[in-house]
Amino acid sequence: MTDVKSLVSDFLTIDDALTLDGETTKALQLKHLNRLRTLDGHAKYFTRAQGCTFIDENGDKHLDMIGAVGVVTVGNNNDFVWSCLQKCFDSKQFMMGAISYHNVAAALAHNLALLSPQGKLTKVGTATGGAEAIEGMIKMVKLATRNKPEKTHLLATLNAFHGKTSGAVSLGGKDKWRAFQQPTLANIDHIEYGSVAALEAALATGKYKAFVVEPIQGEGGIIVPPEGYLKTARALCDRYDTLLVLDEIQCGAARTGKFWCCEHDDIVPDCIVFAKGLSGGLVPFGGYLCTETLYDAAYGSLETCYHHTATYQENTLSAAAALGALQFILEHDLCGMAQRKGDLMMKRLREVQQRYPDVI
């Protein structure tokens, strides 16, 4: 072995990286990564994160009020999730699920199916993040409806956010993220979020393969739809032979008091897209859960079963983090905790609202 520094003198090893001083870190980041976004966001240098706390380079503690952007449902650097990753490391097994049998991803898929609404979404597709999971879902829907020539379009909602890859911004309902991306994906229509009338009028045309919607619009401003919206959407999608796809990337994984947000409405969608909190904020992960009928319609033939693959699909480390996060969420009743703390915060905020009605 030749020491890397004798080959590339300025090479930074992992030990160098983990002990870089603040000034060098900032200089390298601004030079090689996204300079403007970092400066515009007044980025801080957090040297540690644990539970609900970030500690910056000066040793000051900050309360994590955003779950590291809706990701750390189980807290920052959750010890249990790290221990699951450590066990995989110790096992030295072959990590790449895409081309072999793989116990951890298989076990995770089994768990996800068990936890799916009424246990009815039993097929799992994986990705390396939310937007890629949305892309996988779009491809699956198109493949599944390929023998229905009357189904030409996808339906989504205004103000929706589904990620920033090309397909995901096309599906999203914000012009801001579609700007400069033309041509976007064709044949996608958007209707007002929460409007049953708009949904029925659109679906009645009979042309939609799927209706894709967030149970709560996240990036759009935490918009909760009128009560019963999802239940009605389920009934309308059934009536007009349209798949119901829920983007639970932000609102799923126990954040609203049920494991899946749609469980508040007691419905079973055809597909749920997940990411973010599902792998505990440590390893990039995402994917979808769907019915066997939908999955088989798309991938149940030798002609189509290779139509959506990716190198890191069903990767063991991602699956282990997700499996650990699921176990932690269940064993610590994080659904119940979200419900209780949500109720408490809402109660207290309403009290503040009464005192300051002009402000809130």
Ligand SMILES: Cc1ncc(COP(=O)(O)O)c(C=O)c1O
């Ligand atoms: C509802 C929703 N869908 C999709 C995405 C995209 O996920 P990712 O950032 O992992 O690509 C996000 C991210 O904020 C989201 O909130």
